[in-house]
Amino acid sequence: MQVKSEIRQQYELHAWRQFLARSTLWLGIWLLGSAVICAVAANWDSVTKTQRFIGAQGLLAICVLAAAGSGWRWRAVDDARQYAPSALLALAGLLLGALLALLGQTYQTGADTWELFAVWAGLLLPWALVGRTQVVWLLWMGVVNVAGLLYTWDGHVFWLAARDGEQFLPLVLVNLLFLAGWEVAGRRAGASMRIGPRLLLAGALGLLLATQFLSAPDYYGLGSSLTWVWAVVTVGLGFYYQRVRRDLVALAILAAGVIVMSLRIVGEWWLDVANGPWGALALAAILIAEAVVAAGWLRRLAATLPAAGTPDIPAPLAAPWYVQGLLALSAWLATLLLLLFLVAVAWVESTEGALVSGLVLCGLAVTGLRVSTRLFWRQCLTAMGFGGQLLVWFALLFGDATYELHTGVWFCLLVVGALVYAFGRDVLLRFLTAGLIALALSGLIALQWLSGMANEELLWTLWDDNGLSTRVWLPVEVVGAWAAAVAFYLGYRPVWAGAGVGEAGPGASPEPQRVALTAQGRWVALRPLAWAFALAVQLTVGMVGGASITHLAALWRGEALFAVIVVAGVLLPAVCALVVLWPRRAVLTSGVVWGTPLGLLLLALFWLRSPGVAFALAWLLLGYGQRDTRLTTLGVVGLLAYVMFYYYQLQVPLIDKALWLGGAALLLFFLRALVYWVPRWMKTIEVPSAVRLAPASSALRWRTVGMLAGLGLILAVVNTTIWQRETLLAQGRVVILELAPVDPRSLMQGDYMALNFAVADSLRPRWDSAAHDLTGDGYVVLALNGDGLGQKVRTQEDAMPLKREEVALRYRIRNGDVRMVTNAYFFPEGQADRYANARYGELRVGDDGTALLVRLLDGDRQPL
Numbered sequence: 109m110q111v112k113s114e115i116r117q118q119y120e121l122h123a124w125r126q127f128l129a130r131s132t133l134w135l136g137i138w139l140l141g142s143a144v145i146c147a148v149a150a151n152w153d154s155v156t157k158t159q160r161f162i163g164a165q166g167l168l169a170i171c172v173l174a175a176a177g178s179g180w181r182w183r184a185v186d187d188a189r190q191y192a193p194s195a196l197l198a199l200a201g202l203l204l205g206a207l208l209a210l211l212g213q214t215y216q217t218g219a220d221t222w223e224l225f226a227v228w229a230g231l232l233l234p235w236a237l238v239g240r241t242q243v244v245w246l247l248w249m250g251v252v253n254v255a256g257l258l259y260t261w262d263g264h265v266f267w268l269a270a271r272d273g274e275q276f277l278p279l280v281l282v283n284l285l286f287l288a289g290w291e292v293a294g295r296r297a298g299a300s301m302r303i304g305p306r307l308l309l310a311g312a313l314g315l316l317l318a319t320q321f322l323s324a325p326d327y328y329g330l331g332s333s334l335t336w337v338w339a340v341v342t343v344g345l346g347f348y349y350q351r352v353r354r355d356l357v358a359l360a361i362l363a364a365g366v367i368v369m370s371l372r373i374v375g376e377w378w379l380d381v382a383n384g385p386w387g388a389l390a391l392a393a394i395l396i397a398e399a400v401v402a403a404g405w406l407r408r409l410a411a412t413l414p415a416a417g418t419p420d421i422p423a424p425l426a427a428p429w430y431v432q433g434l435l436a437l438s439a440w441l442a443t444l445l446l447l448l449f450l451v452a453v454a455w456v457e458s459t460e461g462a463l464v465s466g467l468v469l470c471g472l473a474v475t476g477l478r479v480s481t482r483l484f485w486r487q488c489l490t491a492m493g494f495g496g497q498l499l500v501w502f503a504l505l506f507g508d509a510t511y512e513l514h515t516g517v518w519f520c521l522l523v524v525g526a527l528v529y530a531f532g533r534d535v536l537l538r539f540l541t542a543g544l545i546a547l548a549l550s551g552l553i554a555l556q557w558l559s560g561m562a563n564e565e566l567l568w569t570l571w572d573d574n575g576l577s578t579r580v581w582l583p584v585e586v587v588g589a590w591a592a593a594v595a596f597y598l599g600y601r602p603v604w605a606g607a608g609v610g611e612a613g614p615g616a617s618p619e620p621q622r623v624a625l626t627a628q629g630r631w632v633a634l635r636p637l638a639w640a641f642a643l644a645v646q647l648t649v650g651m652v653g654g655a656s657i658t659h660l661a662a663l664w665r666g667e668a669l670f671a672v673i674v675v676a677g678v679l680l681p682a683v684c685a686l687v688v689l690w691p692r693r694a695v696l697t698s699g700v701v702w703g704t705p706l707g708l709l710l711l712a713l714f715w716l717r718s719p720g721v722a723f724a725l726a727w728l729l730l731g732y733g734q735r736d737t738r739l740t741t742l743g744v745v746g747l748l749a750y751v752m753f754y755y756y757q758l759q760v761p762l763i764d765k766a767l768w769l770g771g772a773a774l775l776l777f778f779l780r781a782l783v784y785w786v787p788r789w790m791k792t793i794e795v796p797s798a799v800r801l802a803p804a805s806s807a808l809r810w811r812t813v814g815m816l817a818g819l820g821l822i823l824a825v826v827n828t829t830i831w832q833r834e835t836l837l838a839q840g841r842v843v844i845l846e847l848a849p850v851d852p853r854s855l856m857q858g859d860y861m862a863l864n865f866a867v868a869d870s871l872r873p874r875w876d877s878a879a880h881d882l883t884g885d886g887y888v889v890l891a892l893n894g895d896g897l898g899q900k901v902r903t904q905e906d907a908m909p910l911k912r913e914e915v916a917l918r919y920r921i922r923n924g925d926v927r928m929v930t931n932a933y934f935f936p937e938g939q940a941d942r943y944a945n946a947r948y949g950e951l952r953v954g955d956d957g958t959a960l961l962v963r964l965l966d967g968d969r970q971p972l
Contacts, residue, residue: 124689136772143769171199197815213934216932290305301353312341368437404483427535467500470500474531518555557583592638599632600730645723655716710775720750726743844951871928887919888903890917891914901914917953943964
């Protein structure tokens with residue numbers, strides 16, 4: 109038993125070191141890539157064009173060479189260093205996108221971001237083929253999907269509703285081909301099958317279902333080819349994931365698609381035939397029955413799988429998360445249908461009636477859940493209880509025409525939610541109720557923090573004003589995050605108590621773990637609250653900012669309480685790390701137990717302005733500490749999503765984002781080095797003796813050659829494009845065109861003005877005259893006056909013939925609109941006012957009609 113205990117202690121220490129090594133590496137990679145993209149988008153005018161291109165290409169080359177070299181040098185290791193080549197290649201993929209964005213930004217090629225993503229996908233393909241890593245595959249497939257969606261979108265805001273959905277079929281088929289390729293790679297090359305196939309399946313089905321709901325095919329949806337594609341895909345993949353390679357998560361995704369599609373088809377048919385409110389109740393019952401049948405089927409399949417996990421960690425007390433997701437989907441849809449039924453039958457004719465009806469439904473649901481054991485009826489009661497709470501919310505919040513939002517209203521809503529949560533003994537109802545509790549708690553905190561916020565107008569101002577939004581919602585986010593962390597700690601405390609392996613000494617039995625689990629069982633009820641709060645925080649944290657370390661002292665002198673809240677938010681990961689590691693101190697080294705919180709304290713200085721990173725790290729640490737992959741996944745996905753949305757957060761300048769994210773990345777790489785070297789310096793790890801490396805395999809040789817060849821291809825394409833653009837700028841003919849700007853922000857290239865040339869207006873189709881319609885690309889011939897101002901003379905199919913004072917300018921027809929030269933002018937962040945008076949654009953036009961926008965001019969045709 110002593111030997112077994114020592115082995116378990118060594119495994120625990122090794123597992124934590126591997127986790128810290130992988131986390132610091134991948135987090136540093138993601139933050140560094142994001143920092144470079146923010147730096148490119150900032151369009152900093154203090155750096156010259158040559159310096160930008162040399163720096164971007166040099167960084168890309170260093171990254172690729174490091175990926176190839178590390179793969180060659182560490183080809184025989186089995187520790188965290190084996191992930192370095194994949195991480196560096198993924199970083200190179202992000203840097204490639206930044207380089208292409210810089211190219212388009214520098215030469216003002218326009219804001220058609222689908223072209224950027226399409227070229228990015230094409231140049232990334234060689235690395236995706238030879239990299240043999242899941243992260244690079246996912247990056248490439250994500251870029252392909254974004255390019256396809258943007259191309260289909262093509263400038264339409266309501267692109268799904270405006271079309272019949274048939275044009276999305278190629279993109280769906282592409283994702284299905286990706287899925288098939290991944291499955292083949294998994295069977296032949298051992299590729300990971302947990303994340304990639306599920307994402308591809310969810311994306312393909314989600315696109316199919318979205319187009320079905322927002323289009324209007326005949327025969328209740330059965331007249332659309334997408335419906336039959338969905339049916340074939342569902343049946344075929346259902347057979348494959350049940351009989352060939354069993355994947356219960358994939359089967360749950362397919363089952364969710366069946367539930368949603370039945371709402372589309374059966375719901376429309378029922379309303380057309382019955383044409384009455386009772387059809388909503390019947391449809392709700394059908395959806396619940398489908399979810400119950402699917403949940404039972406998945407549970408039976410799960411029972412046939414071999415048990416997984418370690419013996420010292422108790423099994424989950426609730427149903428698998430994918431089963432809970434199915435039940436939550438059906439309960440949510442059934443709740444909406446129940447509310448629709450109550451409104452249709454005029455049950456709720458006043459706010460007083462809504463309040464009474466809501467309280468009655470809540471009471472019936474709570475009472476029924478305490479006695480009912482059948483899953484179908486429990487689902488019905490869950491929908492009833494959640495719908496009742498929504499009625500109470502409607503009655504209290506909208507009971508007065510002035511929409512007064514007083515503290516008493518939010519407190520009453522909080523009490524109702526707390527009572528339903530306490531007495532409604534159902535995990536799903538508690539999870540849905542916890543979301544309403546989080547919203548009520550947010551209202552209370554906001555009212556207390558900002559005195560006077562008691563009317564609808566100021567409430568909407570909080571969403572529109574960035575500074576006011578941060579001042580009010582940051583305390584809400586911090587309180588919610590800490591509440592979720594405490595709930596996770598209490599709700600999963602038995603798991604942590606059982607995870608402290610080796611502390612009881614030799615000969616100890618596992619019985620104390622079972623006693624601890626029973627003694628702490630009352631806290632398990634907090635798990636739905638913890639999940640609801642964590643999800644609510646991570647979904648909404650993108651709308652708030654923070655305060656940098658340089659402004660913290662001034663903030664402390666002016667608003668000490670707000671400064672404390674800012675610091676409390678970024679300290680959460682360090683506290684979570686200490687809470688998770690302290691029970692394991694007997695089996696971990698002091699470097700791990702104390703070094704991890706200290707490292708997180710240093711990192712906290714870098715994301716004082718980005719609290720979402722801190723919250724995501726807290727979920728990541730808590731999830732790994734309790735061996736809950738769901739919570740770990742929430743941390744990873746939350747971190748990726750927050751950094752992407754952080755780009756659009758206007759409270760923080762892009763150049764500041766680049767500096768803080770880049771600084772955090774460099775510190776993470778330093779911490780990664782410490783994770784490797786400190787155990788060797790302290791001699792707490794057995795260092796294997798140096799051995800002679802075996803000859804490199806042919807696969808490794810081809811992988812290295814492919815990486816270097818991909819780098820060569822990228823540098824050749826980029827530098828050839830630079831040469832072509834510079835030649836045109838040097839030799840092109842000067843043309844000035846009248847324009848009309850507007851002001852959005854590009855997806856990756858930064859701030860820009862959307863341009864509309866006046867000459868392009870004369871080419872666009874007119875509703876009152878078909879003679880102006882253009883059927884294809886061509887050239888508009890411009891006559892130049894003495895100042896170089898161009899006026900339209902005619903259109904023609906080729907660049908020639910031309911008169912002496914004429915210039916041919918190429919135009920393209922895309923989706924019935926005219927595209928000419930560029931549709932945007934990129935400028936440094938924060939200089940929108942400088943270019944607000946732009947009235948003309950100065951071009952350089954080549955003999956073949958190709959043109960580049962050089963600069964913008966004011967009304968007097970002077971450079972801005």
